[in-house]
Amino acid sequence: MITDIESASPALCRLQLGSELRQLRLNAGLTSRQVVRKLLWSPSKLTRLETGENAVVETADVMALCQIFGADAERTELLMEYAAVTKRKRDWWQSAQYRAVITAGFKAHLGLEATASAVQKYESEYVPGLLQTEAYVRVIHQRAHQGLNSEEIDRVVDVRMTRKAVLHGKNPLKLTAIINEAVLHRQVGGAEVMRAQLAHIVEIASAPNIRIQVVPFKLGDHPGMNGAFTIFHFRDRIALKPIIYFENLADGWVSRHEGDVERHEEAFNDLEALAPGPQESLDLIKKAMKEL
Template sequence: MLSPERNAQMMTDMQAATPTMCRLQLGSELRQIRLKAGLTSTQVVRKLLWSPSKLTRLETGDNAAVEPSDIMALCQVYGIEEETAERLKEYAAVTKTKREWWQSTTFRPLLGPGARAILGLESSASVVHTYQSDYVPGLLQIADYVRVIHQHAHGGHPDEDIDRMVELRIRRQDALRREPPLKYVVVVSEAVLLRQVGGPALMRAQLAHIIEAASEPNIKVQVVPFKAGVHRSMNGAFTTFRFREDTALKPIVHLEHLADHWVMRREADVALYEDAFNDLQTLAPGPQESLSLIEKAMKEL
């Protein structure tokens, strides 16, 4: 039996946890337990008469919701002790009973699987590192800048859909003000400062917002100037997500292109992007000099 103290702590943790965090944590722990038990995924699915993809989705946290009965079945196969089994079932219960704010009827129709993935990662991560080469990173965009971006990317959509896309983007920024706030480290190309999205007045307002945001202790902004020359991240933007140290979650990389989003978990791939981000930080001037570059771009506008 769980002690009253441990049960109370677990309930507190679960009340604060997001469904995405619970899915990811559950998947990570299940995979570790399976490997420790010396079982292959093929052996497990044969015992349970599951499809291979079902176990894969559970271990990668890709399910929208997890059935507690599935977790109970895995606990029996793995011979998991009661306390661990109870925790895993609580993770599953959160995915069934709690909903993320973007799963409301207002926003759900606008979101594909890739967009839902990045929203979940932002809500659950403790540290986000992002590199952008062409536009201001989403968590630092002002509403008018968002609107122009979406009007060009989704020109055929009704105005009310564009309005909801703008609202969705701005609400994402609540992650920067939650408790504890998301630590947001940004590196952008100088091109981001000079590309006139919506005209000079809008860009001045956008750049002023970046300067204001960078004054917060959890936000750091650096700019890679053109004069820095060639670097290893010139082939595109990327974002890495890190999670609290008291979780079993490993870093994840997110890539976004015109048609879709991708999430990468393989350790070698994640290490490649983390190394690339470290190189960018070394290549770029420090935060104070970078803010001077932003102020210079504002004056030129």
């Protein structure tokens, strides 16, 4: 439960609201189909509410759901306040400046990242976004999004740099990043850009909320070989269960399915145990810098 709603972000209010609405529905013994039939909604509308995907939540929609679920007056008022926050405030990535260069899937990622207390990230192909330098980001997006013009690329880079604020401040995000050794040797943007990128990782790894490990080639086969993934964890572990995020060339998407979460948590824990510790991993990064 959010203790200070007025200072809470819209992203957190949407996520908390969606989780509590879903729990109320389950407690009432209702399926999604039954609810949307009662309200004459599309199935996707209820799904978006329960997953916190809507930028704005209408208080009238929350009231209607609370009545169907039999929520008491106190709970109804609280959920209405969550919805009201989404109408009064906007998350920074919802501004017109960024809207055109952020996909729907990545908006979901930004919302989860902004509200999570801890992130576990395995990356096999490139440096994780929160650890990237501006030059590295620019090269990646010039190659991956060749349809974007220079102004749009600037906006994408700005998004990447702005989101790194979650690593700083009063309650910084706890980031545990495990990187395939191949990432260290792939010269994105050439030797100079890559050397600066690796130096940045070494520097930022000294922060108490950041842990970085490298999966070396000599380890052979390992639990991360099926691809990159991100696990988001939240302070309210009862109401907000961990969520998995995946990404490909088309877009990104999330999974809340308990089986998916368990498999990826197990894979990450295994990678953490198999990979060298942070200090030895930093030595691998410094060695790659010297080779450049």
